[in-house]
Amino acid sequence: xxxxxxxxxxxxxxxxxxxxxxxxxxxxxxxxxxxxxxxxxxxxxxxxxxxxxxxxxxxxxxxxxxxxxxxxxxxxxxxxxxxxxxxxxxxxxxxxxxxxxxxxxxxxxxxxxxxxxxxxxxxxxxxxxxxxxxxxxxxxxxxxxxxxxxxxxxxxxxxxxxxxxxxxxxxxxxxxxxxxx
Amino acid sequence: xxxxxxxxxxxxxxxxxxxxxxxxxxxxxxxxxxxxxxxxxxxxxxxxxxxxxxxxxxxxxxxxxxxxxxxxxxxxxxxxxxxxxxxxxxxxxxxxxxxxxxxxxxxxxxxxxxxxxxxxxxxxxxxxxxxxxxxxxxxxxxxxxxxxxxxxxxxxxxxxxxxxxxxxxxxxxxxxxxxxxxxxxxxxxxxxxxxxxxxxxxxxxxxxxxxxxxxxxxxxxxxxxxxxxxxxxxxxxxxxxxxxxxxxxxxxxxxxxxxxxxxxxxxxxxxxxxxxxxxxxxxxxxxxxxxxxxxxxxxxxxxxxxxxxxxxxxxxxxxxxxxxxxxxxxxxxxxxxxxxxxxxxxxxxxxxxxxxxxxxxxxxxxxxxxxxxxxxxxxxxxxxxxxxxxxxxxxxxxxxxxxxxxxxxxxxxxxxxxxxxxxxxxxxxxxxxxxxxxxxxxxxxxxxxxxxxxxxxxxxxxxxxxxxxxxxxxxxxxxxxxxxxxxxxxxxxxxxxxxxxxxxxxxxxxxxxxxxxxxxxxxxxxxxxxxxxxxxxxxxxxxxxxxxxxxxxxxxxxxxxxxxxxxxxxxxxxxxxxxxxxxxxxxxxxxxxxxxxxxxxxxxxxxxxxxxxxxxxxxxxxxxxxxxxxxxxxxxxxxxxxxxxxxxxxxxxxxxx
Numbered sequence: 157x158x159x160x161x162x163x164x165x166x167x168x169x170x171x172x173x174x175x176x177x178x179x180x181x182x183x184x185x186x187x188x189x190x191x192x193x194x195x196x197x198x199x200x201x202x203x204x205x206x207x208x209x210x211x212x213x214x215x216x217x218x219x220x221x222x223x224x225x226x227x228x229x230x231x232x233x234x235x236x237x238x239x240x241x242x243x244x245x246x247x248x249x250x251x252x253x254x255x256x257x258x259x260x261x262x263x264x265x266x267x268x269x270x271x272x273x274x275x276x277x278x279x280x281x282x283x284x285x286x287x288x289x290x291x292x293x294x295x296x297x298x299x300x301x302x303x304x305x306x307x308x309x310x311x312x313x314x315x316x317x318x319x320x321x322x323x324x325x326x327x328x329x330x331x332x333x334x335x336x337x
Numbered sequence: 338x339x340x341x342x343x344x345x346x347x348x349x350x351x352x353x354x355x356x357x358x359x360x361x362x363x364x365x366x367x368x369x370x371x372x373x374x375x376x377x378x379x380x381x382x383x384x385x386x387x388x389x390x391x392x393x394x395x396x397x398x399x400x401x402x403x404x405x406x407x408x409x410x411x412x413x414x415x416x417x418x419x420x421x422x423x424x425x426x427x428x429x430x431x432x433x434x435x436x437x438x439x440x441x442x443x444x445x446x447x448x449x450x451x452x453x454x455x456x457x458x459x460x461x462x463x464x465x466x467x468x469x470x471x472x473x474x475x476x477x478x479x480x481x482x483x484x485x486x487x488x489x490x491x492x493x494x495x496x497x498x499x500x501x502x503x504x505x506x507x508x509x510x511x512x513x514x515x516x517x518x519x520x521x522x523x524x525x526x527x528x529x530x531x532x533x534x535x536x537x538x539x540x541x542x543x544x545x546x547x548x549x550x551x552x553x554x555x556x557x558x559x560x561x562x563x564x565x566x567x568x569x570x571x572x573x574x575x576x577x578x579x580x581x582x583x584x585x586x587x588x589x590x591x592x593x594x595x596x597x598x599x600x601x602x603x604x605x606x607x608x609x610x611x612x613x614x615x616x617x618x619x620x621x622x623x624x625x626x627x628x629x630x631x632x633x634x635x636x637x638x639x640x641x642x643x644x645x646x647x648x649x650x651x652x653x654x655x656x657x658x659x660x661x662x663x664x665x666x667x668x669x670x671x672x673x674x675x676x677x678x679x680x681x682x683x684x685x686x687x688x689x690x691x692x693x694x695x696x697x698x699x700x701x702x703x704x705x706x707x708x709x710x711x712x713x714x715x716x717x718x719x720x721x722x723x724x725x726x727x728x729x730x731x732x733x734x735x736x737x738x739x740x741x742x743x744x745x746x747x748x749x750x751x752x753x754x755x756x757x758x759x760x761x762x763x764x765x766x767x768x769x770x771x772x773x774x775x776x777x778x779x780x781x782x783x784x785x786x787x788x789x790x791x792x793x794x795x796x797x798x799x800x801x802x803x804x805x806x807x808x809x810x811x812x813x814x815x816x817x818x819x820x821x822x823x824x825x826x827x828x829x830x831x832x833x834x835x836x837x838x839x840x841x842x843x844x845x846x847x848x849x850x851x852x853x854x855x856x857x858x859x860x861x862x863x864x865x866x867x868x869x870x871x872x873x874x875x876x877x878x879x880x881x882x883x884x885x886x887x888x889x890x891x892x893x894x895x896x897x898x899x900x901x902x903x904x905x906x907x908x909x910x911x912x913x914x915x916x917x918x919x920x921x922x923x924x925x926x927x928x929x930x931x932x933x934x935x936x937x938x939x940x941x942x943x944x945x946x947x948x949x950x951x952x953x954x955x956x957x958x959x960x961x962x963x964x965x966x967x968x969x970x971x972x973x974x975x976x977x978x979x980x981x982x983x984x985x986x987x988x989x990x991x992x993x994x
Contacts, residue, residue, distance in 0.1 A: 159670050162614060163663040166621075169707075170656050176710045177632060177648040194723070199849065199941060201931055211931065286929065288909050 513558025519551020743799020827963025834956025
C-alpha cells in the first residue's frame with residue numbers, strides 16, 4: 157500500500173493539471189491576471205492632458221486608491237465602454253484616472269468633449285512608452301491601484317456593468333475593508 | 338525544400354527512436370541478443386537525424402529563410418548572427434528541438450560508455466531513453482513543428498524577444514537542458530533496474546557520475562539564469578520564486594537529495610527504494626517543468642505562448658511516463674529494506690535528514706507554485722503565495738541542513754562516534770561565534786549579515802577541519818580522492834552561497850531617485866554622479882544611454898552606461914549597467930525621463946549597492962564544480978566494478994533472461 161502512495165499523489169497532481177487546462181479553455185484568457193497584480197505599479201511621469209506643463213507622477217497619486225482607465229479616441233471598444241463609465245464612474249467610490257494611450261491630444265480632447273468626461277484626472281501617454289511598463293495590450297484596459305501604489309486588479313477589454321458588479325466593485329470593497337482596521 | 342528535409346529528418350528520428358525504445362525491451366524479455374543489439378545503432382542514427390534537423394533550423398535562421406514561420410516569428414534582417422543562432426531556442430518549437438538534441442547527446446554518451454554494462458541491463462537503459470525520445474519527437478511533430486511554412490513569405494521577420502537578446506541567454510537554455518535531460522539517465526537506470534527486478538548496488542554506482550554531471554549542469558544553468566535575470570530584467574534581484582524558476586529549482590532539490598541517497602545506496606546498500614523513487618521524481622519534475630512552461634496552466638514572465646492542445650499532449654505524456662514508472666515502482670520496488678544496519682548516530686542518519694529536508698523543500702516549492710491552480714480548483718480565485726511564503730519556509734527547512742553539514746563527513750557509516758564530533762562542534766562553533774562578534778562592528782549590528790558571516794565560517798571551518806583530518810590521517814596520494822574533493826568543494830559552496838544571500842539582503846542599498854545632469858547621489862560609500870543621457874545605436878537597436886561616474890572619496894571607481902533600448906519592432910528593453918566586484922556590485926538602471934520630450938534633462942534612475950552579490954553565484958559555481966569533480970572519481974569507472982564487487986545478481990539475471 158505504501159508503495160502506491162507516490163502514484164496516488166501523482167494522479168492527484170494530474171487531475172489538478174487536467175483541471176487547469178480545462179479551466180483555461182473555458183475561461184477567457186483575458187481573465188488570466190497580469191504578472192503585475194499585487195506588484196507595485198511601474199513608476200511613471202506623464203503630462204496632464206489639458207495642461208501638458210503639469211507633470212503627474214506615480215508618487216503624486218499615492219495615498220488614495222484610484223482606477224486607471226486606458227483609453228484612446230481611435231479605439232472603438234472604448235466608445236462602448238464610455239457610457240458605462242459615465243454612469244458607473246461616480247458610484248465606484250474611487251478616483252477615475254483616464255490614461256490617454258497613443259493618441260493625439262487634440263483628438264482626445266475632441267472625443268471627450270463629444271462623449272463627456274467621467275475622469276477626475278487625465279494623463280497623456282502619446283508615445284505609449286509608459287504603457288509598455290504596465291503591460292498594456294491595447295485599449296481599453298483598467299487597473300485598480302491602491303493607496304500604496306500597488307496594482308490590485310486588472311481588466312482587459314471594456315468594463316461592462318456585469319464586470320463592474322462582479323469583479324471591480326468587490327475588489328474596491330476589499331480595499332476599503334483593508335483601510336478601515 | 339530544405340525545411341521539409343528537416344521535417345523528414347525528424348520523422349526518421351521518430352521511427353528510429355521507436356525501434357530503440359521497443360525492440361531492445363522485447364530482446365531483453367525474450368533473451369534475443371540481436372534485438373538488444375538494435376539499441377546502439379538506432380540511437381546513433383536517431384542522433385544523426387536530430388542533429389540534421391537542428392542544423393537545418395540553424396541554417397534557416399542564418400539565411401533569413403522567412404518562409405519558415407518559426408524563423409519569421411523570431412528573427413529579422415537586423416538581428417546579429419549570434420542572436421539568430423540563439424533565436425533557434427528562443428521560443429517553444431526550437432527549444433523543444435534543442436531539448437531533443439541534448440537528449441540525443443546524453444543517449445549517445447550513454448551508448449558509448451555503457452559497453453561494459455551487462456547486455457540486458459544496458460539494453461533496457463537504452464530502451465527507456467528511446468521511449469523518452471519518442472514522446473518528445475512526437476510532441477514536436479504533432480503539435481509544435483518548427484519547420485512549418487509561412488506563405489506568402491514575408492519580406493522581413495518579427496523579432497526575437499529583446500529580453501532574450503543577451504549573451505547570458507545564448508548559453509543559459511542549453512546548459513539548463515543538459516541538467517534537465519541528464520536526469521533521464523538516472524531515471525533510465527532506475528526503470529531498467531525495476532524491470533529487471535534486481536536492485537543491485539552496482540547499478541547505482543554506474544548511475545552516480547551521470548547524476549552528478551546532470552546536477553552540475555542544472556546548477557550551472559540555474560546560476561546562469563539567475564545572473565541573467567539580475568543583469569537583464571533591470572530589477573536587480575537574483576531570484577523571484579517565479580513558476581518557471583521554481584520549475585528548475587524542484588528537480589535541482591530532488592537531484593541534490595538523489596546524489597546523497599545514491600551515495601548511501603552505493604556504499605551501504607540501504608535506501609534502495611528511496612533512491613529509485615528519487616530518480617523517478619528528479620526526471621518527473623524536469624518533465625513537469627516543461628509542462629508548466631509550455632501548457633499555459635500558470636502565468637509567468639518566462640512562459641512560452643500557450644496552446645491547450647500542447648498542454649493536453651504533455652499532460653498525457655507526463656501521465657504515461659511518470660504514472661507508468663510509479664506503477665512499476667509500486668509493483669517491483671525492493672520489498673525488504675536491504676543494506677547494512679545503522680544507528681541513530683551515523684552518516685546515514687545525517688544524510689537521511691538532509692534528504693528529508695530537500696524532499697520536503699521541493700514539495701513546498703511545488704505546492705507554492707501550484708497554489709494559483711489550487712485556488713482556482715477550490716473557487717478561491719487565483720491566489721499567488723509569492724516570496725513571503727517561499728522566503729519564510731525555505732530558509733527554515735534549510736537551517737538544519739546548514740547546522741548539520743560540518744558533522745556529516747566526520748560521522749562513520751553505520752555507527753559514528755560522538756567523541757569525534759565534539760572537537761568539530763567546539764572549533765567550528767568558536768570560530769563562527771568569534772567571527773560573528775567581530776562582524777557586529779562592521780555591519781551595524783544587522784542580524785542577517787551576522788548570521789551570514791557565522792554560516793560561512795561554520796561551514797568553511799567544517800570543510801577545513803575535515804580536509805586537515807584527511808591530510809593527517811590518510812596516506813599520501815589517497816588524501817583527497819575526487820569524490821571527497823568534490824564533496825568538500827560543494828559544501829564550501831553552500832557556505833559561500835548562504836553568506837552571499839544574507840550579506841546582500843542585509844547590507845544592500847536600493848535607491849529610486851530623480852537626477853538632473855550634474856547631480857550626485859551618495860550610496861553605500863560611493864558617489865554616483867549623473868552626467869546626462871545621449872542617444873546611441875547598436876546593431877539592431879537605438880538607445881538612450883546614460884552616463885554615471887562613480888567615485889569613492891574622490892577616486893574614480895567606474896564609468897557606468899545604462900541604456901534604454903528600442904528594438905526595430907518597437908519593444909523597449911532596459912539594459913542595466915553593472916560594475917562587478919568581488920566584494921560588491923554597483924548597479925544602475927535607467928528609468929524614465931522626467932520630461933518625455935527632453936532626454937537631456939532629468940531622469941528617474943535606480944541605483945543599487947549590492948555587497949557580496951557575486952558570492953551567491955560563486956557559491957553556486959562551487960557546488961557545480963563539486964558535482965563535476967565527484968563524477969571524475971576513478972571508483973566510478975566501469976572497469977573497476979568487475980574486480981571485486983558483487984555483480985553476480987546481474988549475471989544471474991542475464992542468464993535467467
